[in-house]
Amino acid sequence: DMLIHGIESWSPILPVKRVVLDFSSPNIAKEMHVGHIRSTIIGDTLARIFEFANIEVLRRNHVGDWGTQFGMLIQFLFEKFPNGEEAANQAIGDLQSFYRDAKKKFDENPDFKGRAQQAVVRLQRGEDRYLAAWKSICQISRNEFDLVYKRLNVELEEKGESFYNPYIPRVLEELTGKGLITESKGARVIEGRKPPLIVVKRDGGFNYASTDLAALWYRLNVEMAEWIIYVTDVGQQQHFHSVFSAARMAGWLPDQKEEKYPKASHVGFGFVLGADGSRFRTRSSDGAVRLVDLLDEAKSQSLAQLIKRLTENGN
Numbered sequence: 001d002m003l004i005h006g007i008e009s010w011s012p013i014l015p016v017k018r019v020v021l022d023f024s025s026p027n028i029a030k031e032m033h034v035g036h037i038r039s040t041i042i043g044d045t046l047a048r049i050f051e052f053a054n055i056e057v058l059r060r061n062h063v064g065d066w067g068t069q070f071g072m073l074i075q076f077l078f079e080k081f082p083n084g085e086e087a088a089n090q091a092i093g094d095l096q097s098f099y100r101d102a103k104k105k106f107d108e109n110p111d112f113k114g115r116a117q118q119a120v121v122r123l124q125r126g127e128d129r130y131l132a133a134w135k136s137i138c139q140i141s142r143n144e145f146d147l148v149y150k151r152l153n154v155e156l157e158e159k160g161e162s163f164y165n166p167y168i169p170r171v172l173e174e175l176t177g178k179g180l181i182t183e184s185k186g187a188r189v190i191e192g193r194k195p196p197l198i199v200v201k202r203d204g205g206f207n208y209a210s211t212d213l214a215a216l217w218y219r220l221n222v223e224m225a226e227w228i229i230y231v232t233d234v235g236q237q238q239h240f241h242s243v244f245s246a247a248r249m250a251g252w253l254p255d256q257k258e259e260k261y262p263k264a265s266h267v268g269f270g271f272v273l274g275a276d277g278s279r280f281r282t283r284s285s286d287g288a289v290r291l292v293d294l295l296d297e298a299k300s301q302s303l304a305q306l307i308k309r310l311t312e313n314g315n
């Protein structure tokens with residue numbers, strides 16, 4: 001049958017037409033670590049399975065491109081190059097060491113910390129100079145990530161955290177209208193699971209959870225996805241279960257016990273461990289293994305193995 005009617009004739013039939021697959025999703029200006037490679041490979045594999053079954057897959061790279069760390073980075077950039085003479089590209093050079101230097105100054109110098117916090121406010125207000133600096137920092141990271149994706153032959157479409165910002169207020173308003181959001185120690189939270197999910201911080205700012213609620217809303221209502229799948233390490237299981245439970249309380253998702261769609265799932269994988277059994281680190285700043293070197297190493301070891309086996313087989 002397959003030979004006559006093609007491979008599509010026996011691909012599995014699932015009751016969904018469109019899936020959002022949220023995978024890889026590294027953070028801008030931070031290292032893409034070995035866990036992101038796991039997410040990238042598992043996510044790409046799942047995407048290919050769905051695509052094989054003729055399901056439309058929206059491959060989403062939910063990059064961490066927003067947050068208070070950008071105030072620190074932008075301010076550091078401005079102070080290091082007060083005349084703005086260098087193109088950000090050259091000025092920043094190795095983004096990881098740039099991040100480390102900025103963080104050091106932020107931790108050690110209270111005045112700088114204050115200026116960095118001001119910079120976040122100005123970025124969030126959308127001031128041109130700040131937005132431009134933010135964009136070039138993101139672009140440098142993006143170029144680095146793309147090298148890895150090209151190498152692994154993985155396709156992704158970036159819709160980072162910043163994309164969902166404009167949707168957060170109305171989504172939280174809807175949840176407040178449904179009586180789901182309460183006040184707790186100056187923050188706004190969704191109870192239901194323990195610990196409660198913080199959706200507005202004490203300083204009034206939004207966070208990872210508010211962004212994920214807005215993203216889930218968007219995926220269900222604008223992208224009309226019937227199954228939304230997130231691939232991260234198991235460390236984030238708690239977070240996703242809280243977000244999904246909030247979505248169920250809001251009536252966005254059916255009750256978990258009914259095998260119904262739309263549906264949200266978290267695919268959690270284990271931490272990558274080093275030879276000593278502790279969490280493996282890939283970071284250029286602290287002397288641990290760099291991700292690109294890890295890929296090089298994997299490639300050369302595989303090649304060596306292949307050659308060894310070939311020669312052992314007498315060729």
Ligand SMILES: NC(=[NH2+])NCCC[C@H](N)C(=O)O
Nearest residue numbers: 022025026027062064212232
């Ligand atoms: N929608 C999401 N929260 N996706 C996963 C994001 C992963 C996160 N940026 C990290 O590096 O840990």
